[in-house]
Amino acid sequence: MTTAQQADVIIVGGGIFGCAIAYYYTRNNPGRKVLVLERNEICNAATSRAAALLTRIRSKQHFIPLSLETYAAIAAMEKQLQESLDIKQTGVLHIAASENSVNDLKQLMQIAAEFGDTAEYIDNNTAKQKLPWLQTDEVLATGFMPTESYCDPYLLGTFFARCAKMQGANIRQGVAVTGLIQQQNIVTGVSTSAGNFYADAVVIATGTWSPLLGKQVGVGLPLAPVRSQYWITERHNLFPVTQPIALLPDAQAYARPEGGSLLFGIREPQSLVVSPDKIPDDISNYSFSADGGMADLAAVMHQLAKFFPGIYDIGLKHYIAGFSGYTPDNNLSIGKVPGVEQLFAAAGCVGAGISTAGGVGLALAELVAGKQSPFDISAFNLERFGVIDPFSDEWLQQCALARSQKRSG
Template identity: 60%
Template sequence: MMKKTDLVIVGGGIFGCAIAYYFSKNNPGKQVMLLERNELNNAATSRAAALMTMVRSKRSYIPLTIETFKVAKEMEEELGETLDFKVVGMMHVAASEAKVKDLEVLMDIAKEYDQEAYYINKEEAKVKAPWLEVEEALKIGFVPNEAYCDPYMLGTFFARCARNRGVKIHQGVEVVGLIQETGTVKGVKTTDGDILAETVVDAAGVWAPLLAGQVGAGLPMAPVRSQYWITERSDLFPINSPMVLLPDAQAYARPEGGGLLFGIREGKSLVASPKDVPKDITDFVFSADEGMDDLFENGERLARFFPAFYDMGIKYYVAGFSGYTPDSHLVLGAVPGIKGFLVASGCCGAGISVAGGVGLGIAEMAAGRPNPLDYSEFEISRFGSIDPFGEEWLHKCAAARSNKVSG
C-alpha cells in the first residue's frame, strides 16, 4: 500500500531536523516523515565549527540565528537536558583601515538588533585570549553573548523533540525520485516504496541540486570544502577564552577542549559537482595530507596574530562540504512555477547558527502560512538560469569561500 503523509522532508541534517521540529510543533495532527539515507546529522552538520554568530554583516542572517538561540532554550526545557552552549563571546580584531570600517559598521548593526557589543583595548584582549598577538590591531570589538555549540547535539535535539511530536524519522531510506504531475510535486520515490505528500522539502545538503534538478530547477549552490584544525592542549588556550575573528588573516578561532580550533581560507577552495560527491561523505578524501599544504601555504597570515602557530602541534583535522553560493546567501523557499516543493539549502558555512530560522520559515511555508522571516535575499531564482553542475558555476561558488573573512 502506498504511504501518505502531509510533509516529506528529504535529508536528516540540522536543516531537515529543524523543519520537522517546527512543522510538528505548529501543526498538531499533521503527519511528517523525515527521510535520511545514512544517519541523522552525520555529514556537514557533525563536521561544523558551529560558531553561533548573531552579530554579522549580513543582516538577513541575524533574525535566523536569534531564533536558534531561542528555540535551543525551549528544547532544553522540553527534554530536561542542556545543550551546553559555550557563551564565551566573539572578539573582532581589525588590523587595517578597511577592516576598521567594517568593524564600525558591525558594531552599529549590533545596536540595531539590541545586541551588546563594545570596544576593548589590547591589554583586555590579551587577557581574554593569551594566544593572540594584538600589536597590529587598530580596533578590537567584543560581542559578549556570542557562543559556539556541539552541532551534532543541536541537530539531535531538533530530531528528538520532533519525534516526541509524532514525526516519523526513517534512516537508511534513500529518495531516488520525485512523483510529479503537471507542475506539482506529489511525493517521493524511495528505496522503501513511494510516499505521497502534500509538500516535499529538499533539505538534502550538498546533494540538494540533484533532487531539485528533477523539477527543472538549477539550484544556485555548490559543494565547497570547509576545513579546520585543532591544536594540542596548552595553557595558551583557556577553555573560557572567546572566539576570535581575524578578517585581515581570513581566519577564525575558538577554544576546543584546552586546544585551539582554527580555520583559515585557502586561495583556491576545493569544489566538487554534487554529482561527484559520494552518497556517504566518509568515502570522500578531502585532503590526502590532512590540509597541511593549505595550512603552510596560508598560515603566515594567521601567524601574525598567533605567534605560536609554527610551534604548536596539530591534533585533529576536520573537513566537510558546505553548500556555497556566489553571494554567500542561503538558498531557501519555493521553486518558481512548481507547487508542493520547497528547498532548504546553501548553508554557506553558517548552517548551525541559522538552523532555527530556517526550520521556522520553511515549516510555515510548508503549512501554507506566511513566512514570519524575511527570505527575500535567499530566493532560489536570484541568479536566473544557471547550470549547477558546470565548471564556471562551481568555481564561482568556490571563490565565495576563498574570499570569506567571517567565521
Template identity: 30%
Template sequence: MSGRPTPHVIVVGGGVIGCACAFELARRGAAVTLFERDELAAGASGRNHGLLLAPLDPVLVPMAQASTRLYEEIEEGSPLPLGLDPSPIGFLVVAAEEDEADAARAEAEAAASSGVRIESLTAGEMRKLEPALAPGVAAGWLLDDGRRLDPAALTVALALLARDKGAVVRRHATVRALLREGNSVRGVVSDEGAVSSDAVVIAAGPWSGGLLRPVGVDLPITGSRGWLVHLAQPERLLTRLVNRAGWHIVGEESGVSRPSADEVARQYPEPDLGTLLQPNRDASLLVGGSRQPVVTSEPEDPSVPRRILEAAIELLPALSASAVISAWWGIRPTTPDGRPVIGQVRDGLFVATGHGGQGVILGGGTAQLVASIVLGEKAPFDPMPFDPARFVGVR
C-alpha cells in the same frame, strides 16, 4: 490546523536544516517523514564550530534571532545536552597587520548594525585581555557576541524531538528521485520504494540540485569545502573567540578580501583561508577555517589543515607546542549572493538550502519560515530575500 486534514510532509536531508524543519513541521501538526542517506549530522552540520554569531548581513538577523530563541527553548527538554553557552563569551576581531585594520573595523561595524555591542581596542588592551596573542597584532575590536553549542548534538536532538511529535526518521535511506504528477511533486522514490506526500522539502545541502534539476528547478547551489583542526593546548591560551579580520586569499597582497564562493571558484585555485580560534570548555581549541570549491568528493588539497595551523600560530605563537587531536572537513552549500534559498519552487515542492557556513545560526529560523510557507501560515519574518525565484532557473 483544526478542521483541515493532516498534511504529510517529506523532508529530505538529515542535517541541521532538515532536522529543524522536521521538528517545526511536526510540532505544528504535520505528519512528517525525514529521509537521510547517512547518519544524522554526518555532513557539515556535525563538522563545524557550532557558533551562534550575529550575521554580518542585516537581512539574516531576524532568522538568526529566531534560531537562538528556539535553541534556548528546547535546551531544557533536549534529549541530548546541547552545550549552549548561557551568554556570549566574547569575540575578538583582530588586525594581525596594520593593513588589516580597515577590514577589522568593517567587520565590527557590520556586527554593530546587527545589534552587537562593540568596543575598539588598542594592541595593548587586546593583549591584556588575551596575553597569548602575538606581539605584532596591531589592533582590534571586542564584540559582545559568540555562544557555543554542540552542532551534532543539536541536529540529532532536533530529530529526536521531531520523532517525539510523531515524525518518522529514516536513516540510511537515500532519496533517488521525486514523484511527479505533471508539474506537481507528490512524493519521493527512495531505496525503500515510492512514498507519496502532500509536500516535499528538499534540505539536502550541496546535494539538493541533484534532486531538483530533473524536475526543472536549477538553482545555483555549489559546494564549498571547509576544514577545522582540533588541538590540545599546552595550557589554556584563550578565554574568548579570536578571529583574524577578513578571509585571506593565498597569494593576495592585501590578504583581507572577502569574496563570494563563486569568485573563489573562478579566480582562486588555492583555498581561501581564515583564522578563527575557538576555545572549548575542555581546554582544547578549534581552529578554522577554509573555503574551496568542491570538484571531487575527496579533498583536492590535503595540505590545508597544515596551512590553517600555520596561520593560527602566526596569531597565537604558543600553539606551536600544541598536539593535533584531529582534523576534518565538511561541504557547505553556498549561493552567489550568500543568502539561503527558502520557498516553494513547484506545486508540492519546497527548498531550504544554501546556508553556507551559517546553517546552525540560521537553522531554527529557517525551519519556522519553511513550516509557515508549507502550511500556509503567516511568515515569522520577510521571506522575500530568500525566495528561490530571485535566481533565473526556477521556472
C-alpha cells in the same frame, strides 16, 4: 497505498535543516504527519563536521533574525527535553588589523547596537588577557561581543530531531530517496529504497546533494559543494574552554577553544569545489585532502602567524573537513522551488547552517504550511541568479571564489 506511505509533508534529508523544519512544522501544526527520510544517519554529514559558531551579529543583517531564532529554539528544546545543550557562551573578539577591517568593525558594532546586543571596544591589553595566544602588535581595533556562543553541532541537530519525534514526526534512517514523483508540474511524493511515499508537500534538505533532486524537475538549485576545513591543536593551557571565539578577517581565519585545544579554520586562496554529482552518498571515508590540508594552511600560515605566532610550534592533532553549500553572494538558498508546485528547498548553508538553523526551520515550516515566513528571506530566493546550471564549471568556480573571498562570519 498504506497510511505509512502517506504524509502531509516529506522532508528529504536528516541534517540540521531537515530536522529543524520537522521540529517547527510538528510544533506549529499538531496532528499533521511529517516524514523525514535520511539515507544514512541523521546529522552525520555537514552538520556533524561544522565548527558551530552560533553567530548572532553579522554584517548581513538578514541573517540575524534567523540566528536569534536558533537561540530561542535552544532554550525551548532544553526545557522540552529537560536537558542542557551545554552552549558555550564565551563571547567573540572581532579583531581588526587594517583600515578596511576597522571600518567593517565599526559597522558591525552599530548593527549590534541596533539589535540591542551588547558590544564594546576593548584595548589590546584586555584582548591579550582574554586570548593569551593573541599577538596584538598589528591590531588596530577589537570589538568584544559577550553574548556570542558556540555549540556541539551534532547535539543541536539531534535536539531538533528528538523534539520533532516527541511532537509526532516520523524520522526514518537508512532510507535513500531516489527520485521525486510528479503529476504534471506538481510533486506528489518521492521514490525511495523502501518504496514510494506520498505527501501534500516535499522539502529538499539534502545539503550539497540538493541540486541532484532539483535536476529531476528541471530546476537548477543555486549552490555548490565547497570544502570547509579546520584543525584542532594539541591541548595547552593557553586555550581554556572559557576564552572567547576570535574572528580574524585580516588573516581570513577564525578560532575558538575546543576542550582545552584551539580549533581554527582558514579560507584558502583556492577553495576546493566538487560537482554535486561527484560526491559519494556517504562522505565518512571521503578524502577531502591528501595532505590533511597542510598545503592550504601553509599558503596562509604567515597571515595567521601575525596574530598567533605559536602556530609554528603547537602540534596539530586533528583535521576536519566537509562540504558546505556555497553561493556566489554568500547567501542561503531557501524557499519555494520555482516552476514546481508543492516543492520546497532548504540548502546553500554558506557556512552559517548551524547558527541559522532555527530561523531556516521556522521559515520553511511556515511556507510549507501555506503561511508567510516570519522573516524576510527575499535575499535567499532560489530564483535570484536566474536560470543556472549547478553542475557547470563556471558556476562551481563562482561559488568556490565566494568562499575564498569571504571575510565576515
